């Protein structure tokens with residue numbers, strides 16, 4: 001499909017193996033105008049130099065006259081930003097869909113983990129003070145901030161929501177750990193750090209690198225030898241009998257998630273030891289989902305004339321029943337600690 005507004009073509013593939021196991025892949029290609037390439041380079045900290053002469057970069061007949069080249073130089077004082085930052089909607093600010101920003105504005109934790117579960121995970125990982133953590137999709141920063149407070153870790157979190165990132169910085173101030181943890185508002189796709197970390201995490205945002213396999217590969221690039229990867233991911237408590245049930249759980253396809261034993265074997269198949277695991281429970285799901293309902297209700301009362309009010313209204317009407325009938329029953333959630341063999 002071609003998205004006119006985003007100027008992006010998307011292709012999806014379903015690879016169906018002989019045993020019926022299905023894996024979904026997707027690829028996207030964005031087209032940019034000449035002037036947009038200039039601003040992309042600029043955004044990534046490059047300074048434009050005079051263009052090269054065409055005889056400096058000869059091309060084959062097929063491409064004669066069809067390509068243009070820009071020459072740019074990386075500015076000295078660069079921020080730690082990935083080069084492949086893209087805007088999903090052109091000319092719009094980098095952010096996540098508004099429904100999340102509204103419904104989860106009061107959440108400190110944007111997944112079925114509770115404070116207690118994060119505390120347990122922090123304890124069982126046996127981290128020493130000074131442990132360096134990278135967190136892709138860091139949300140409102142609760143994990144890094146509380147672990148900095150409890151265990152003296154240092155960390156960097158990247159998140160695409162400007163609101164959640166601002167809340168994360170505020171939380172770090174509140175706990176007096178702003179010197180230890182830093183939060184960056186950006187797309188985490190492709191994000192790799194120069195100084196390798198002890199723990200590389202993606203908790204409930206593995207779409208950032210196209211699924212668990214891609215996310216583990218991405219995190220591994222920032223991990224020191226002997227370090228730990230943390231993956232937070234849903235799994236099927238009961239495999240839905242039909243795709244309709246999967247959709248009712250808010251999942252686009254049954255194949256998006258695995259049952260717990262298959263999820264754990266998938267880590268094994270990728271060459272990782274599962275060295276720890278903390279699972280959420282249904283009350284954790286309730287905290288994550290049910291807390292959205294009052295937030296949405298209050299937002300509706302305060303913003304009756306907002307263009308988006310009808311969408312929030314529609315969501316609030318169906319969310320509680322969808323949660324108790326489907327999501328709460330069918331989906332489990334957990335964080336898995338992995339070490340490469």
Ligand code: SAH
Pocket residue numbers: 096108109110111136137138139140141142143158159160161164186187188189202203204205208
């Ligand atoms: N790990 C956090 C948040 C999980 S929710 C926690 O435990 O609370 C998923 C998070 O991923 C959201 O905060 C959302 O803003 C962020 N996100 C979504 N797409 C992203 C992307 N491409 N890059 C970085 N963050 C992204």
